[in-house]
Amino acid sequence: MIFQSFGAAVGQMGDPRFRRVLVLGVLLAFALLAVIYALFLLMIATLTPDLVELPFLGPISGLHQLLGWASLFFMLALSVFLMIPAAAAFAGLFTDDVAQAVEEVHYPFLPPARSLGWAEGLRASINLIGLLVLVNLAALMSVLVIGPFAPVLFWAANGWLLGREYFMLVALRRLPADEAKALRSRNGFTVWMAGALMAAPLSVPLVNLLIPVLGTATFTHIFHKLMAEGR
Template identity: 50%
Template sequence: MIINAFLKALGQLTDSRFLGVLGLGVGLTIGLLIAFYAAFVLFIGWMLPESFALPWIGEITWVDNALAVAGIPLMLLLSIFLMVPVASAFMGIFIDRVAGAVEDRHYPGLPPARGLSIGEALVDVAKFLAVLVGVNLVALILYLLFAPLAPLLFWVVNGVLLGREYGQMVALRHESAAGAAAFRKRHRPTLFAAGVLMTVPLTIPVVNLLVPILGAATFTHLYHMLNGTRARPSRSG
């Protein structure tokens, strides 16, 4: 079911509405990474003197520039961790557009979605980001203690969190808060597995830029599949 939902989402990636959201999402993500990189370079410039001298070597003037260049791969590495909260924020901002595009193509007989107001989405995202950061800070101790297992732990921890959040946000478009919570609890194992499926490619630089929109579409399909909503038969060609 999860693979089927993901393949349906992948098959719609060239949809004009998807491409519009994808462009916005990629632009916002790259802008965020550039902002972090600029902050890193400014911090290095503030911390290090422009030049200093060492015995037998003489004046050193290139350390800050070298560190600034080294900051580029550092930002790519940092993007692995940044993309998890970015994916959550993306979900809150663009869920209605992505889910609406999926439902218009695959589930045209549905009644209009309740949708989420900007206020509702921002409050939900803010709460989730606080939980996400807090849990990952605690999990950081486990990552350090069990370094060889750190990637697996990262996938499991964030798979649980993202599966919960994406499942909740998709369900809220059609149900009350109580109904969405009941849906999430009823299908916890499936949502967890889908969350892990989304978390793994989030750790791959560049590829992770595509994951938030595919995740939103995949979870939209999952919601309707789990609720027994009949999809429109795929059109060939």
Template identity: 40%
Template structure:
């Protein structure tokens, strides 16, 4: 797993990686500017009391709350954006490290769109449900956040990567076999998503890591047994 992360970070200068990162940054920036503007505008208008210092305080508190929500939802937004570009990342990794492979089966764009929307919805919903834990239990909130989002990220990324090579059903079956190790990889990716500036690279790195793990595990007997079943 350490090797998978090391190789993924080392490939960041790759032109394909740079293109995806730039598109991801642009998409995330536009999304969060819109979210910040809408939410802060709504909060300010909804509780306006026409007392200058109170209105300023409300505006500041609303902005802080919105930034917290943005930080919380960043993994979901970043994962949706990267979902549309996963094929490019996976192909770039395979071209560099696994060039002897036959062509993969690309995932149809429409299917990618549906999966990305479903994934974002589930991630946002579960994080909202976990919000009381995040707010009330500071001793365990980060652990819950990383494990929850790590599970979701590893599940989505690995299945999409595997689907290109072995189809949907086998990719799901393989993910269940390796779910323990995938959870660790996903939690590490979720951790990277919470570090400023690094979080702009994390979705690309996380996707590349899943490609490496898929092909590394593909040599194991239990993997081969499921793949050939």
């Protein structure tokens, strides 16, 4: 079921609606990082004096330019960590479009689904980005403890998070919240394994940007297969 759903999602990646969500998520994420960097540079320019007196070296000028260049490299490194949750969060605002595109192509017999709306989509996106940041920070720190097994923890933890969040985003379009949670609980292992499949490309640059769209499409198929099987 999982690989069949994943294959169907990959096969639809050329859908213009998929590309629209992907491009919007990436552009908004880049815009957010640019704003953060601009604010960071403004803070450096405001708080750093033009001239600093250092022992044995005397007056040193141009410190804020040096810090500005250093901050550029820092921001590039930080963007590697922030880009994925930021793109995922922004794309999460449009996942309803992805799920609808999947249903129109593969499940045209279904009645119209309930639209999650901007408020619910924003709340889900904030939850997802917060959980991803916290879990990935914990996974990074775990490298000091479990060493080479850290990637396994990374995939397992992110698999649980991605599976949980994306399944609920899809299921809530068709079911009340309590029924959606019950369906997820009954099929916890399937949801987790599908989430782990989504988590694996998170460590592959550029490919990881596809996860919001690919995850939503995959879990849309999984949800409808589970419903059809009465599980």
